[in-house]
Amino acid sequence: xxxxxxxxxxxxxxxxxxxxxxxxxxxxxxxxxxxxxxxxxxxxxxxxxxxxxxxxxxxxxxxxxxxxxxxxxxxxxxxxxxxxxxxxxxxxxxxxxxxxxxxxxxxxxxxxxxxxxxxxxxxxxxxxxxxxxxxxxxxxxxxxxxxxxxxxxxxxxxxxxxxxxxxxxxxxxxxxxxxxxxxxxxxxxxxxxxxxxxxxxxxxxxxxxxxxxxxxxxxxxx
Amino acid sequence: xxxxxxxxxxxxxxxxxxxxxxxxxxxxxxxxxxxxxxxxxxxxxxxxxxxxxxxxxxxxxxxxxxxxxxxxxxxxxxxxxxxxxxxxxxxxxxxxxxxxxxxxxxxxxxxxxxxxxxxxxxxxxxxxxxxxxxxxxxxxxxxxxxxxxxxxxxxxxxxxxxxxxxxxxxxxxxxxxxxxxxxxxxxxxxx
Numbered sequence: 001x002x003x004x005x006x007x008x009x010x011x012x013x014x015x016x017x018x019x020x021x022x023x024x025x026x027x028x029x030x031x032x033x034x035x036x037x038x039x040x041x042x043x044x045x046x047x048x049x050x051x052x053x054x055x056x057x058x059x060x061x062x063x064x065x066x067x068x069x070x071x072x073x074x075x076x077x078x079x080x081x082x083x084x085x086x087x088x089x090x091x092x093x094x095x096x097x098x099x100x101x102x103x104x105x106x107x108x109x110x111x112x113x114x115x116x117x118x119x120x121x122x123x124x125x126x127x128x129x130x131x132x133x134x135x136x137x138x139x140x141x142x143x144x145x146x147x148x149x150x151x152x153x154x155x156x157x158x159x160x161x162x163x164x165x166x167x168x169x170x171x172x173x174x175x176x177x178x179x180x181x182x183x184x185x186x187x188x189x190x191x192x193x194x195x196x197x198x199x200x201x202x203x204x205x206x207x208x209x210x211x212x213x214x215x216x217x218x219x220x221x222x
Numbered sequence: 223x224x225x226x227x228x229x230x231x232x233x234x235x236x237x238x239x240x241x242x243x244x245x246x247x248x249x250x251x252x253x254x255x256x257x258x259x260x261x262x263x264x265x266x267x268x269x270x271x272x273x274x275x276x277x278x279x280x281x282x283x284x285x286x287x288x289x290x291x292x293x294x295x296x297x298x299x300x301x302x303x304x305x306x307x308x309x310x311x312x313x314x315x316x317x318x319x320x321x322x323x324x325x326x327x328x329x330x331x332x333x334x335x336x337x338x339x340x341x342x343x344x345x346x347x348x349x350x351x352x353x354x355x356x357x358x359x360x361x362x363x364x365x366x367x368x369x370x371x372x373x374x375x376x377x378x379x380x381x382x383x384x385x386x387x388x389x390x391x392x393x394x395x396x397x398x399x400x401x402x403x404x405x406x407x408x409x410x411x412x413x
Contacts, residue, residue: 012270046270071323072376073314076270080317105341113314113373120369121312192334192341199278199332206279211332213282214347216299220223 004035005167006060006095008053010067010078014042015143017102021135022066024146024157025100028164041077050084057085062096062130062167065118069103074114082121090126097122098163098173099132104139106184106191111136130166131173133159133181137191152185227251228301228351229260230294232308232319236264239358239394244307246403247356251303254407259297263318266290270321277328283346285328291321295328299347303410305354310389313369323377337382345382353378353385354410362391386410 007029009022019040026038037056041048057063063085067078074082099118101111111134122129140152146160159181163173184191203211229251231244244260251258261268268291276286277295285292298304308319315323331344355374359366367389378385388406390399 012273046272070271071320071326072373072380073320076317076321076324079311079314079320082312083317086312107340109340110376113369113376116369117312117314117373120366124312188341192336195334199334202275203279203332208279208282211279211282212346214299215283216296216329217347218300218349 004037004060005029005062005064006037006039006056007064007066008057008081009038009040009042010065010075010081011040011042012046012075012077014040016040016042016068017138017141017143018066018068020141020143020146020149021100021102021138021156021160022064025064025066025160025164028161029168032165032168034164034168041081046077050081053081054084054088057095058088058091060095062098062170063127064167065097065099067099067101067114067118069101069105069111069114072110072113073117074101082118086121086125094125094127096130096170097127098130098167100135100160100163100181101132102135102138104137104195106137106186106188108134108136108182130171131178133163133173133178135159135181137184137186139195140185155180155183155185224255224257225302226257226300227259227303227305228297229258229305229307230319230322231260231262231264232306232315232322233262233264234309234316234318236262238309239360239390240307240309240356242394242399243356243358243390243403244305246399247305247307250400250403250407254411256303259301261290261294261297261322263322266322268294268318268322268325271324271327275332278332283328285325291325294322294325298326298351299329299349301351303354304351305356307356308358310357310359310363310366310370313366314373338379340379342380342382350381350383352410353381353383354406355385355387356390356406357387358390358394360392367391 009018011018067074162177233241
């Protein structure tokens with residue numbers, strides 16, 4: 001096991017974009033000659049324990065966390081994974097650490113703090129930091145295999161390839177990969193209108209009675 | 223009508239510094255005749271958001287999970303002040319506090335807009351509470367402090383609300399805690 005790269009997708013649910021991104025990275029790492037382990041935390045349920053994540057990390061030379069953005073930081077499940085690793089007995093030879101934070105919003109400003117939190121984690125626990133990617137406008141991926149996601153995932157696929165090649169050599173995530181991943185596939189205005197069109201279509205499909213409902217409005221609200 | 227406050231106590235252990243901050247804040251606000259609701263995450267049953275989108279499409283504005291976390295959007299929507307108190311972990315929130323914060327999702331509208339030059343979700347309610355973020359760390363740590371402040375600024379932008387962030391550090395003897403909270407509330411009262 002020692003010498004393997006552990007890719008951990010930390011999402012609250014199965015068929016997540018985190019898992020899709022993580023699986024693609026794992027495949028690219030294998031192609032680049034690395035020994036890889038993939039772990040999807042959602043497989044253990046939204047409140048499953050994190051012992052396997054702790055055990056696997058202790059036995060690997062690198063850990064890559066893949067997590068979605070939620071309220072401007074990595075999601076709670078991913079945060080719990082960081083805490084579990086931080087609170088575990090310190091290995092003599094800690095793994096290196098990298099991260100990928102993805103978001104439905106296109107602009108990199110949304111994910112910058114989340115990635116900084118991952119880096120801060122690495123610094124606190126003494127895991128050498130290898131860098132990270134942030135990827136925006138990932139909602140259209142819909143949890144699909146990135147190879148089948150078409151042009152919307154082209155920049156991200158290229159970024160993950162470059163990231164994998166660097167990590168397989170024990171190097172840091174290259175700046176080229178960072179730039180590629182941060183480049184949204186669609187212009188923002190188009191993405192916004194497309195996003196709203198998709199949301200309204202979903203509402204019609206599900207027969208949403210009132211999308212603008214305000215069940216908790218205060219009576220004295222102005 | 224009295225002003226309403228909702229304190230989301232992100233303390234992980236009863237009696238720890240964030241818990242003492244939350245209890246102190248609660249008491250101080252009541253002394254000022256606020257109506258206060260407080261949810262302590264170390265007692266409350268708050269499951270993770272399932273990202274099921276029921277609150278967007280099936281029961282707009284309402285979570286379908288049957289636990290205490292279901293009340294979070296209501297308490298937030300009806301508050302004049304939302305205080306999130308927690309330890310600072312890796313420059314952000316601990317997982318249990320983050321889990322509670324994520325349960326505010328029903329107050330986020332599924333459609334998008336441009337706000338301050340960025341893409342954001344619309345919000346379900348035109349009225350937003352003032353946000354008070356209080357982070358605690360055991361010792362002075364400028365880097366973690368700075369990261370926490372950046373995080374709460376981003377939260378405030380996403381919630382499209384005014385905010386104030388305070389970082390308290392160290393053991394917080396009762397007199398010192400009382401002074402810190404009194405100063406904070408005085409500052410809020412002047413807004």
